[in-house]
Amino acid sequence: MKRYRQFEPLLISDFEVSSWRHPEHNHNHYEIIYIKKGSGTHVINQVTIPYKDGDIFLLGPEESHYFEIDILSHFVYLKFTDLYLHQDVSNTNNYVQNLEYLIKSRETHLAGFKLSDNDRHTVARLFDMLITLKSEPLHNEELIWMQILALSHILKRNMPELKPFENRSKDMQAIFCYIHKYIYSPDQLRAPIMAGHFNITADYMGPYFKRNTGTTLREYVQNYRKTLIKQRMASGKYSLKQIAAEFGLTDESHVSKIINVL
Incomplete structure (x- = not known):
């Protein structure tokens, strides 16, 4: 191609x-x-x-x-x-x-x-x-x-209606959209909060995500956040302090840990 x-x-x-x-x-x-x-x-x-x-x-x-x-x-x-x-x-x-x-x-x-x-x-x-x-x-x-x-x-504000594509269910598409929307608000990405949003139990949230994606909810959120942070750092336009504030992280050392450890 x-x-x-x-x-x-x-x-x-x-x-x-x-x-x-x-x-x-x-x-x-x-x-x-x-x-x-x-x-x-x-x-x-x-x-x-x-x-x-x-x-x-x-x-x-x-x-x-x-x-x-x-x-x-x-x-x-x-x-x-x-x-x-x-x-x-x-x-x-x-x-x-x-x-x-x-x-x-x-x-x-x-x-x-x-x-x-x-x-x-x-x-x-x-x-x-x-x-x-x-x-x-x-x-x-x-x-x-x-x-x-x-x-x-x-x-x-005119997001397309969520429709199933390939092997992804409508519910999973909604979960991905939720994660992408709230990637800057860590508190909103905790399993109990997400489970409440989707009207399921917190104990069911993690296994449901892994069964449909092959990875854990925590791993997906960490990897997605890491990708966005690395793009900001590569641009040279953001300080570690600015990145930490934008993503709701505690301080610059938390940013460095995400990049170097995960």
Whole structure:
């Protein structure tokens, strides 16, 4: 399978085509794809999803996809890497967490977002703005970032309905989404709290998770948190103190322990 590699932190493109020119492929970056107009089908991991004017898709590096176009279609692509996500984001951590929650949750990648009419109108305006800014990305860097943060907020409140994919049950998808949402709040990820949220007993929570995933709940949470922390450290934009505060950890030594021991 073809794999596209992007080295720039962010690329914005828009184009209109009547037939799709790319083979099935994956990539090393994330993509937010907006259908400005047109209709057809979007094939993601061999799952066929119809698309129409105003639809929006989010893909991660693990997804393979291509389009089958029925009616002349205008696509707008936002393609960005982890490096772009973890740029200098002073005073915007909550918004970055919205975006990170979206792009790290596979549940959001396998269906188009179902937006309300008002949100569809707002998203259309945001993409119009991004198109006008794309010709001078460095000059408009801050404005582009603001549009992406606004877009992530809208998408988060329009999460796709949780549907079973592959061997994962609807309940397990909900549990994964819960973990990804509350990864910054350790108290919410304790088995008794999670069990109460899903109306099951605390004694059942751990075995249920392991039976369906092959790993323990504790191991999954630790590994997911470790991945996010390592990405922040690799960006060079966060101090250990900032990371500890964001993830609800006691101090910098706790961050170091997560990275070096787990």
